[in-house]
Amino acid sequence: xxxxxxxxxxxxxxxxxxxxxxxxxxxxxxxxxxxxxxxxxxxxxxxxxxxxxxxxxxxxxxxxxxxxxxxxxxxxxxxxxxxxxxxxxxxxxxxxxxxxxxxxxxxxxxxx
Amino acid sequence: xxxxxxxxxxxxxxxxxxxxxxxxxxxxxxxxxxxxxxxxxxxxxxxxxxxxxxxxxxxxxxxxxxxxxxxxxxxxxxxxxxxxxxxxxxxxxxxxxxxxxxxxxxxxxxxxxxxxxxxxxxxxxxxxxxxxxxxxxxxxxxxxxxxxxxxxxxxxxxxxxxxxxxxxxxxxxxxxxxxxxxxxxxxxxxxxxxxxxxxxxxxxxxxxxxxxxxxxxxxxxxxxxxx
Numbered sequence: 001x002x003x004x005x006x007x008x009x010x011x012x013x014x015x016x017x018x019x020x021x022x023x024x025x026x027x028x029x030x031x032x033x034x035x036x037x038x039x040x041x042x043x044x045x046x047x048x049x050x051x052x053x054x055x056x057x058x059x060x061x062x063x064x065x066x067x068x069x070x071x072x073x074x075x076x077x078x079x080x081x082x083x084x085x086x087x088x089x090x091x092x093x094x095x096x097x098x099x100x101x102x103x104x105x106x107x108x109x110x111x112x
Numbered sequence: 113x114x115x116x117x118x119x120x121x122x123x124x125x126x127x128x129x130x131x132x133x134x135x136x137x138x139x140x141x142x143x144x145x146x147x148x149x150x151x152x153x154x155x156x157x158x159x160x161x162x163x164x165x166x167x168x169x170x171x172x173x174x175x176x177x178x179x180x181x182x183x184x185x186x187x188x189x190x191x192x193x194x195x196x197x198x199x200x201x202x203x204x205x206x207x208x209x210x211x212x213x214x215x216x217x218x219x220x221x222x223x224x225x226x227x228x229x230x231x232x233x234x235x236x237x238x239x240x241x242x243x244x245x246x247x248x249x250x251x252x253x254x255x256x257x258x259x260x261x262x263x264x265x266x267x268x269x270x271x272x273x274x275x276x277x278x279x280x281x282x283x284x285x286x287x288x289x290x291x292x293x294x295x296x297x298x299x300x301x302x303x304x305x306x307x308x309x310x311x312x313x314x315x316x317x318x319x320x321x322x323x324x325x326x327x328x329x330x331x332x333x334x335x336x337x338x339x
Contacts, residue, residue: 001194013197017223019213019226020226022226026226046199046202049204049205053204096201098199099194099195102194102238
């Protein structure tokens with residue numbers, strides 16, 4: 001299943017995850033993180049990884065380092081002194097998202 | 113793919129999200145609807161049955177399957193889930209996404225430890241753990257996978273199960289499926305196309321629980337022929 005959406009929409013999707021809601025119940029301090037809540041840090045890292053992959057950066061060597069999720073700077077770099085930061089994908093730009101789908105099918109055995 | 117034995121017993125069915133309090137999921141379901149021509153109406157979504165070819169009932173849903181599918185006709189059945197998302201334009205981000213979704217040790221980098229279990233694992237494993245139903249009540253399950261270019265990952269998972277579960281050997285069965293075809297040919301079939309349909313009728317018997325004998329599993333493998 002594929003869908004093109006903006007990066008902003010992707011962030012909205014990430015915020016629907018039940019696991020994220022449960023995490024926030026257990027770790028309310030996450031909201032106070034200076035670089036934003038967990039889903040935003042992850043989202044910013046994705047956007048940065050997308051751009052770096054396109055320009056042949058570090059992402060080609062395996063994507064953003066996992067430790068970056070906790071030290072993201074993408075959200076702060078989107079606009080600096082009015083200039084657009086080229087190191088992260090534009091939140092309004094589109095990205096294609098894909099989900100694998102599994103179906104299980106059966107039917108009742110005929111009684112005849 | 114082969115749906116000829118299924119038929120289409122009714123035109124529409126209704127999908128209801130089990131946790132209607134999570135209103136944001138409307139958006140996600142809406143995405144599904146766009147793909148399959150669904151129309152959104154409150155908490156319920158109607159879908160044209162022919163989009164699925166073979167149809168539904170109330171499935172014994174895995175604990176956290178995203179959609180619980182019910183149909184007006186209680187006889188035919190299906191259960192559908194979508195697994196982890198990917199960004200196909202950026203495959204190098206897949207491990208990063210998996211870390212965020214599945215890694216369980218560090219809540220500062222991952223939500224993985226906060227899914228409802230074992231439901232989430234069942235979902236992430238593409239419902240492989242859903243057992244065969246009582247044969248006196250239901251026909252044997254058919255398992256169908258829709259994958260994109262990230263299906264390397266899916267295939268690897270399926271392969272893993274085949275190695276783990278005794279009495280199953282996809283390689284042998286694939287050769288029986290398509291005489292003269294190589295494993296690479298089968299993999300190529302799966303990977304071609306932007307939205308390939310992987311029809312895995314043959315895997316039905318291979319995904320049996322370990323309690324089933326290897327003899328039974330291989331016997332079924334011989335009976336099922338991939339169209």
